[in-house]
Structures are given as structure tokens and as C-alpha cells.
Amino acid sequence: MEIFDQIYIGGGWVDSSSSEVIEVENPATEEIVRTVPAGTREDVLKAVASAKSAFESWQFSTVGERKELLTRISAGIARRSDELATAISVEVGSPVRIAGPIQAGLPKTVVDSYATLLDSFEFEHKVGNSLVVREAAGVVGAITPWNYPLHQIVCKVAPALAAGCTVVLKPSELAPTVAYLFADILHEAGVPAGVFNLVSGHGAAVGEAIAGHPDLDLVSFTGSVNVGKRVGELAAANITRSALELGGKSASVVLPDADLAKAVKVSVHNAFLNGGQTCMAWTRMLVHADQYDEAIEIAASVAALYQPGDPLDPATRLGPMSSAAQRGRVETLLGVALDEGARVVAGGPGRPADQARGHYVSATVLADVRPDSTIAQEEVFGPVLSMIAYDDEEDALRIANNSAYGLAGAVWSADERRAIDFARRVRTGQMDVNGGRFNPIAPFGGYKKSGTGRELGAAGLEEFLETKAIQL
Secondary structure: OOHHHOEEEOOEEEOOOOOOEEEEEEOOOOEEEEEEEOOOHHHHHHHHHHHHHHHHHHOOOOHHHHHHHHHHHHHHHHHOHHHHHHHHHHHHOOOHHHHHHHHHHHHHHHHHHHHHHOOOOOOEEEEOOEEEEEEEOOEEEEEOOOOOHHHHHHHHHHHHHHHOOEEEEEOOOOOOHHHHHHHHHHHHHOOOOOOEEEOOOOHHHHHHHHHOOOOOOEEEEEOOHHHHHHHHHHHHOOOOEEEEEOOOOOEEEEOOOOOHHHHHHHHHHHHHHHHHOOOOOOOEEEEEHHHHHHHHHHHHHHHOOOOEOOOOOOOOOEOOOOOHHHHHHHHHHHHHHHHOOOEEEEOOOOOOOOOOOOOOOOOEEEEOOOOOOHHHHOOOOOOEEEEEEEOOHHHHHHHHOOOOEEOOEEEEOOOHHHHHHHHHHOOOOOOEEOOOOOOOOOOEOOEEOOEEOOEOHHHHHHOOEEEEEEEO
């Protein structure tokens, strides 16, 4: 029996309490590639009991023991990086050209970062006559999405293990294979029995059972705002802490003195990364009215590079949407955008002519988008870029902040100080200045409806710790 037929509880692969399965589809071919168990509430109860029991000893593991485990996990990811990348390409539609370095490569970097952080992180310090101790939060429920399935798992499991917590993971039912491979990597790395547990299944059964379990000390969730609200409600009923990484509607603001061609090109590439199925994608481009027409021409020419194709072909830049439902959502929002006055300058609604099957949409650039229109306010999660003109810098700032979300963004200027000053005034958790690189040890998270809490780096580790003061 291969591992995909079971769930992982208490240090081994075991049968689910249900014989029901979830069919996993390849979104490029619409073929079923495998099935995994549709876990149950009973499975979650067993997994949490296992994690709770394991916490009694794991919380007292040494920093050295945790670092050694993370180091072995990193080595396991490296050994199986091609397998991991291919699994993600097949289930998510992520082009293999980014699945390798980003979908599989970035998680290894994150694991390494926590192994390194353990060398310097202060788990205790003196304040007056008190010894302030940072201790493991306890049993963690982790609920992860499909768009960056391994990265989102690692962003929760790695710091949880580094902190001394135990974990019950529910991966997305759309892309569970990589979670199974990761569980196998942990098993081979010698994770102690019960410290990590995996229960596949639907959100209504497994997700809700995890979020509402009274023995959990922390629920860490990444996904949509609506589901995040539900997770927060269930956790709050038990006074359980929750960390919620939700959506985004990020703006890339091109100030008039910026290198227009570079700013537009990089912004388009960012918006279309992973088919636009990225929470921090810069899906709104703000350009001064005097440069707007030129920016549109540049954006359209870059969008033409994103021809839909087989995600396993190294030449492909744009794969399919993850599911028929996701493709339908993108198409619906495109229709609304046109009804509200937007103008298509690249791509547009409708199935791409050369793709007879698969959940494909065209890389789309929309002009004449109003800042308050639906397409400028709602997260599309597809390859759709909205271009918006502004009058002056204060107008650009107003439009950038005119969103219920606040996850990421960018600003471009020939004057770095001007750009930094602008970045400080945008209500968002991350801002890139002139294309600054993503930093996997910097805090990641959002303002407003983009969520609560932070992932990555020291801030990510702190989410999985409690603080105790011992008076001396």
C-alpha cells in the first residue's frame, strides 16, 4: 500500500476511519492523477491526541536536537526536489520553470533559515528581577492552501518544530501530494512519533475539526478571507490563538521619475507569477496619467510572452488555473470588469484558442480600470493585471491604500529616499522598492483583511512561542 492511501499519525502511516477518497486532478489535462483519503473528524481527534502526547517530551527537546532535525529535513527536500517540483506542476499547474526554484527551492531555504536562526535566537533573557522565557506554544493545527503547497506547509511546520511545538497538518485537497511527500521526508529524517501528523480531507470535515479542537494551542491558516473568518471563529470559541495569512490586492506604484520600462516589465512578471495565483501579486499597476498610454503598450508586449502551455514544458510561462472553479471565478470577474468599463489590451475572457482542454485563461491586461471597480477591489487569483492612472503622488497613495487588503506592494522611483517615504505611508505588510528581492527571513504578513500574525524569520518563530516571566 503506497503512502497516498493512508494518513500519517503517531509516527506511521495508518488507515483513515473512512473509506471515502478525494480525487486529485491535473488541471492541464483534466485527468485524475491519484486519490487520497477523505479524512474525518475521528481522524483529527486521533491526530491531535497523538500530537498532545508527543508534546509532553518534544517541548523539552534541546535547541541542538531541533536544529539537527531541521537540517535532515532540508537535506531530504534537496534530495527529492525534482520529485516535489513535478508533483506541484502536475497538481497546481505551476510551470516547472518556477516550480523548481520557487515551489521546491524556496521551502528548503526557509527550513535552512530556521536551522540557522536557532543558533542566535534568545529563548530567555533577564528583565530586572525576572527571567523571561520563550516556550513552545503547544499543539499546532496547520491548514494550508494549494497555490504554493510545500512553501506554505514549511512556513508553518519548520518554525513550529524549531519552537518545540507539535503539529497536525491539513493540506489542500486540490494539491495534497506534496504534503504526503513532505511527511515521508520528515519520517525519513527521524521526526519523533506524534510530533508531526497529516490528515488529508475536505475543509468542512477536517479543517473545521482542527480549527475547533479544544486541545489545540494555536491554529495557523493560509487561505481566503471567508475561510479565514470561519477558522478564526472556531478557534476563538476555545480561546485558541490563530494566525491568519489571507488575501491581497497589492499595488505597484510607478512614480513619474522611475525607469518606466523596467518598472512596468517587472510588475507584469510579478502579477503573472504562478498564473497570478499568488497572494502577494501586484495585481494593480498605478501609473501617472502622462505616462499611462506608454505603460499600457509596454505591459501588453510583456503579457504576450505569457502564452498558456503545458506546465511540464520548460518553455511555458503560464500554466492552467488550479481548478475549473478557479477558472470560472477568473472568467466571471473579467466579465464584470468589462461591464464596469475596463478595456482589454492583452488577453481577455474566453478559452485560449490553442488550448482545447485544461483550466486555462489568457494572460490579461486591463486598461481604464476605476480604482473603486470590482476588478480593482477583489482578489482575482489569476493572470489579470489592472492598470490605473493617477494624477499626482497623493492621488497614487490614496488609490494604493484604497483596498480592504494590505499584504504587499511596490513603489518605483529614481530617488530611493522618495520611494522609501512613499512605502512607509502604504498600509501593507511588505513593500518592494525598485524591485527589491523577496527576503525569506523578513516578516511576512498583512494589514487589514490580509490577516493577523507574521510568518518567516524571527517573527515567524515567535508566532509559535509563549512568553513566561519567572520572578527571582
